[in-house]
Each structure stands twice: as C-alpha cells, then as structure tokens.
Amino acid sequence: MQLSDGNNTLVDTNLWHALDDSVDVTNLDAMGKLERIKSTLQNARVMPSLGGQTGAYFTKVTLNIPQKGQYFVIVNANFIDIGLVSYSSSYQPTPTFQVFSQLEDDSTPPLLHFQAITVQTATENEQVDLWLLVKAKQFPTPVSLSILDSKEFYQYQKFNNGISIAGVTAMLILSLLAVLIYTGTRKRVALTCAGYLGFHGVGWAAASGMLNDIFDFPFNSSYGGILLFPFAIACAAQFVSDLFECRTDHKKLFTFLKWLSVTSFILGAAMWFMPFTLAYLLSHLLAMFWIVLTIIIGVGMLKKRDFRAKYFLVGNVLYSMTLGYYIAAHSQYFGELAYSESAVIFALSLDCLCILLCLTEWFKLKQKEFTRNQYLSRIDSMTQLGNRFSLSECIQQIPDCYVIVYIDLDGLKSINDRSGHDEGDKLIVKTASLLQQTFYSLGDVFRSGGDEFVVVLKATSANSIKNVAENAFAQMSELSNELGKQWRDAGVSYGIATSLEAKEPSECISLADKRMYQHKAKSKHPHSHKTLNPDFAVLLALTWASL
Ligand SMILES: Nc1nc2c(ncn2[C@@H]2O[C@H](COP(=O)(O)OP(=O)(O)OP(=O)(O)O)[C@@H](O)[C@H]2O)c(=O)[nH]1
Numbered sequence: 218m219q220l221s222d223g224n225n226t227l228v229d230t231n232l233w234h235a236l237d238d239s240v241d242v243t244n245l246d247a248m249g250k251l252e253r254i255k256s257t258l259q260n261a262r263v264m265p266s267l268g269g270q271t272g273a274y275f276t277k278v279t280l281n282i283p284q285k286g287q288y289f290v291i292v293n294a295n296f297i298d299i300g301l302v303s304y305s306s307s308y309q310p311t312p313t314f315q316v317f318s319q320l321e322d323d324s325t326p327p328l329l330h331f332q333a334i335t336v337q338t339a340t341e342n343e344q345v346d347l348w349l350l351v352k353a354k355q356f357p358t359p360v361s362l363s364i365l366d367s368k369e370f371y372q373y374q375k376f377n378n379g380i381s382i383a384g385v386t387a388m389l390i391l392s393l394l395a396v397l398i399y400t401g402t403r404k405r406v407a408l409t410c411a412g413y414l415g416f417h418g419v420g421w422a423a424a425s426g427m428l429n430d431i432f433d434f435p436f437n438s439s440y441g442g443i444l445l446f447p448f449a450i451a452c453a454a455q456f457v458s459d460l461f462e463c464r465t466d467h468k469k470l471f472t473f474l475k476w477l478s479v480t481s482f483i484l485g486a487a488m489w490f491m492p493f494t495l496a497y498l499l500s501h502l503l504a505m506f507w508i509v510l511t512i513i514i515g516v517g518m519l520k521k522r523d524f525r526a527k528y529f530l531v532g533n534v535l536y537s538m539t540l541g542y543y544i545a546a547h548s549q550y551f552g553e554l555a556y557s558e559s560a561v562i563f564a565l566s567l568d569c570l571c572i573l574l575c576l577t578e579w580f581k582l583k584q585k586e587f588t589r590n591q592y593l594s595r596i597d598s599m600t601q602l603g604n605r606f607s608l609s610e611c612i613q614q615i616p617d618c619y620v621i622v623y624i625d626l627d628g629l630k631s632i633n634d635r636s637g638h639d640e641g642d643k644l645i646v647k648t649a650s651l652l653q654q655t656f657y658s659l660g661d662v663f664r665s666g667g668d669e670f671v672v673v674l675k676a677t678s679a680n681s682i683k684n685v686a687e688n689a690f691a692q693m694s695e696l697s698n699e700l701g702k703q704w705r706d707a708g709v710s711y712g713i714a715t716s717l718e719a720k721e722p723s724e725c726i727s728l729a730d731k732r733m734y735q736h737k738a739k740s741k742h743p744h745s746h747k748t749l750n751p752d753f754a755v756l757l758a759l760t761w762a763s764l
Pocket residue numbers: 625626627628629630631633637638639640641642645666667668737
C-alpha cells in the first residue's frame with residue numbers, strides 16, 4: 218500500500234488469513250512463532266471478512282511510506298484478546314515486535330476502543346513489511362487497518378480518548394448523583410435512573426477497554442459492554458415507567474415496560490452463555506428497538522402535554538442519531554466512518570444528562586403536587602380561610618402572649634331553611650370576609666367548623682393583652698350588627714380567652730369555646746342566671762392577671 222495524504226485505510230475484505238489451529242499463539246514473545254506463521258501464508262485460507270468470525274487470523278501488509286518518521290497502524294477491532302505485530306524493511310531487516318490487545322497494551326500507544334501500533338521508518342520511501350496477528354473470542358464487525366502519521370494519530374487519540382473518558386466519567390457521576398438523590402428521597406424512580414445511567418457508564422468503560430487499563434483484569438472486560446447493555450435497558454424501562462407514573466396513569470404501557478424490563482434482564486443473563494456475535498447482534502437490535510420506543514413514548518407524552526418528556530425526547534433523539542451512525546460505521550457498507558464510538562459516547566452522556574434532568578422534572582412535579590395538596594388540606598375552599606388542621610398548626614407555633622376569639626354564627630340554620638343553603642353560604646363567606654378585614658393585621662382567622670370561626674390574635678407583651686382583648690370585644694359587636702343589617706336573624710356568639718388564663722393554647726381555645734356557648738346561651742335566654750356574662754368573665758380574668 219502506497220501511503221498518501223488522504224485516507225489510508227485497508228478495508229477488511231480478503232485482508233486476513235485464517236491461522237492453522239496447530240500454531241499456538243499464546244506464547245507471543247517467541248519470535249519463532251511469527252516465523253512459523255510466515256511460513257503458513259501460502260496455504261492459509263483467505264477470509265472474505267473477519268466480521269462474525271472467531272479465533273486467530275493474520276495478515277501481511279506492505280506499506281510504502283514516503284516520509285521518514287513515526288507512523289501508527291490502528292487495528293479497528295473493538296475486541297482483541299491476543300495481538301502481535303512485527304515489522305521489518307530493507308533498511309531495518311531485524312524485525313521489531315509489539316504485543317497488543319485489551320489485555321496487554323502497555324507497550325503500545327493508549328487508544329480506547331481500538332489498538333494502535335507504532336511503525337518507525339528510518340528513511341524516505343521506505344518499504345515496510347508488516348505482519349499482524351489477532352485473536353479474539355469473536356470479531357463481531359469487519360477488522361480494517363488505518364495508517365496515520367503522528368500528527369493525525371495524536372489528534373485522533375486526543376479526541377477519541379478525551380471524549381470517551383469525559384463521556385464515561387459524566388455517565389458515572391450522573392449515576393452517582395441519582396444514587397445520592399435516592400438515598401435522600403427513597404424514591405424508586407431515582408434508583409432506576411441510577412441503574413440506567415450506571416449500567417451505560419460501566420458498560421462503555423468496559424467496552425472501550427478503560428476497565429482493563431485501570432484494573433488490569435486477567436480477562437478481557439471489553440466484551441462486558443455488550444453483555445451489560447440489556448441490564449441498562451432493564452433499568453431504563455423501569456425508569457420510564459416510574460418517570461411517567463405508568464402504574465397509575467398509563468396502565469398498558471406499564472405492563473409493556475414491565476415485560477420489556479424482565480425480558481431484557483433475562484436476555485442479559487442469557488447472553489453470557491451465547492456466542493458473542495449473537496450477543497452483539499441482540500444488544501444492537503435491543504438498542505434500536507429501545508431508541509424507536511423511547512421516541513414514540515416521548516412524542517406521545519409531549520402530545521399529552523406531559524413536559525417531563527421534553528428532556529427525555531431530546532436526549533434520545535440525539536442518542537438515536539449517533540447510534541445509527543455507529544451501526545453504519547460497523548457495517549462497512551458505508552465505508553470508514555470516523556469517530557463512531559466517540560460520537561455515541563458523547564451523545565449518550567448528553568442523553569444521560571437529559572435523563573437526570575427528567576428526574577429533576579419528576580421531583581419538581583411531585584414538589585408542586587405536594588405544595589398544592591398541602592395548601593388544599595389546610596384551606597377551606599369556600600372562605601379561603603385556614604381550616605381546623607391549619608389552626609392546630611398555628612397554635613403549635615403561637616408566641617407567649619395571645620388572645621383567642623371563638624365565634625359561632627347565630628341564625629344560620631333558619632337562613633338555610635328559609636332562603637336555601639346558597640344564602641347560608643353567603644352568610645358564611647361574608648362573615649369570613651368581615652373577620653379577615655377586621656383582623657388581618659392583628660392575627661389569623663380560621664374556619665374551624667360549619668358555622669364556627671377562631672381568631673388568633675397576637676399581643677406584643679403581657680401588658681398589651683388586655684387592649685387586644687378589649688379591641689376584639691368591640692370589633693365582634695360591630696360584626697354582629699353588620700351581619701344583622703343584611704340578614705334578619707344573623708349575628709355572632711363569641712367567647713374570648715387570653716394566654717394569661719391558660720397554660721396551653723388548646724386550653725385557651727377550650728376556654729374561649731366555653732365562653733362562646735355561655736354567650737350564646739345568654740343571648741338565647743337573656744334572663745337566665747345560670748351562665749356568666751362572657752364579657753364580664755374575661756374582663757374579670759384580665760383584672761386578675763394584671764394584679
Ligand atoms: N349553608 C351552609 N350551611 C351550613 C354549612 N355548614 C354547616 N351549615 C349548617 O349550619 C347549621 C349550624 O347549625 P346550628 O349551629 O344549630 O345553627 P344556628 O342557626 O347557627 O343555631 P345556633 O348556633 O344554635 O345559634 C346547620 O343547619 C348546618 O347544616 C355550610 O357550609 N353552608
């Protein structure tokens with residue numbers, strides 16, 4: 218092959234020769250082995266393609282390199298268990314050996330996803346004979362060779378390794394964030410999200426050869442990427458189900474995603490026992506199916522105005538585009554497509570970011586629902602006043618000095634009976650509005666029951682309590698008169714108690730309630746002496762307290 222300035226790629230077609238089973242390639246350091254391989258070249262079977270093959274293969278390539286310097290040969294195979302290269306030239310007759318594979322690539326330039334070997338020429342127009350031997354459990358895709366000069370290679374290496382490391386790190390960090398969210402919230406959606414992102418991150422760390430580089434495993438972990446993928450989809454299907462509340466809101470989709478998740482999980486477990494090429498194919502089919510499914514779900518949810526789907530859709534559209542490019546790059550029908558792994562990892566890490574944003578959208582929605590429910594559970598819808606629950610929360614935080622006014626409407630039943638419940642409602646709403654107008658700057662008003670209200674008035678000091686209570690008396694009389702003007706039978710009965718008379722706010726409310734009943738009894742039976750005048754009672758208590 219004459220190297221030129223353009224694309225220097227040797228496609229896989231008829232490039233490789235099958236190695237005779239009798240040649241033991243495990244002892245790679247033995248030069249003799251390579252010499253034996255050379256002698257088998259004449260009789261060796263030529264492979265139309267390495268795509269889908271298993272075992273050991275070798276090739277001899279002659280390169281005409283115009284410039285003196287350092288060149289790199291990239292072996293475009295994602296999985297290599299054993300790799301051996303030797304090169305020699307008329308100028309350098311003694312062969313130079315290099316060993317490479319995901320298991321052993323310390324002496325070759327670090328290149329994620331693939332393997333690179335160095336060829337050094339000593340003169341211009343040097344003709345180099347390159348002997349290459351590769352062995353893998355499976356070569357799921359064709360194995361081409363790309364020859365780059367040092368400038369091109371370092372640029373490629375920087376881009377390829379940089380994007381892969383950044384992408385995998387981003388996926389793992391996002392997954393960790395989801396785990397932290399889960400530990401704080403105990404929400405299943407955060408856990409399934411962590412699984413979704415985490416399996417993708419670990420899968421690509423394995424597939425790119427990063428795990429082997431970091432941990433020096435005794436086995437080739439790059440096959441693990443494909444084998445972990447169905448587990449990522451098992452988590453992803455559960456995440457989508459949790460994200461869109463499918464259990465309650467989309468029952469059919471819930472059942473479908475549950476089965477998809479179970480099937481993916483079983484497939485993931487079964488793949489460890491199948492030929493790797495089949496596993497590779499199944500993982501890619503699952504990926505394509507998943508992408509189409511996520512886009513359909515995303516569009517469907519957006520149509521239903523579920524805006525959790527916006528990030529979900531953006532991420533998956535991006536991922537699907539690069540996955541299409543990746544699959545095309547590995548099929549060889551479209552020629553050499555550069556950076557397909559980097560493109561997929563980059564898009565997938567953005568997809569993972571979008572997935573985490575979906576999770577935050579889910580929590581935002583839950584927060585809104587919670588706030589709304591909190592509001593609804595504390596507010597009386599007719600009067601917009603706080604209800605009994607809200608009152609009990611209020612008295613838990615009440616300051617030391619306060620006055621409680623307990624109010625019960627008079628005449629509501631007769632207004633209901635005479636003019637209908639709508640009219641009765643108007644009386645309730647009017648009373649609430651007058652109470653609010655009167656006391657809005659002095660305290661809080663609650664509707665504690667059908668026709669009962671409680672006002673909690675804050676006093677700045679023990680000395681000011683009496684003034685606050687007296688003011689409340691005056692206001693209540695005015696309120697009663699005001700209601701009487703609009704509804705013939707309407708008025709209010711009320712009782713007032715202060716913090717000076719009770720140890721606990723609840724005791725103070727009971728006292729005010731008791732006085733309200735005394736007041737009501739008094740107004741219904743003005744001549745009875747069995748009940749104490751409530752105005753008198755509270756003033757008496759105040760006098761006692763101020764002594
Ligand atoms: N219109 C209307 N009536 C209500 C509502 N809640 C409770 N009531 C009615 O209010 C009445 C309260 O009963 P009472 O307290 O005996 O009626 P009252 O006429 O105010 O008599 P006293 O309190 O004894 O002075 C009942 O008839 C309830 O049905 C409501 O939200 N709207």
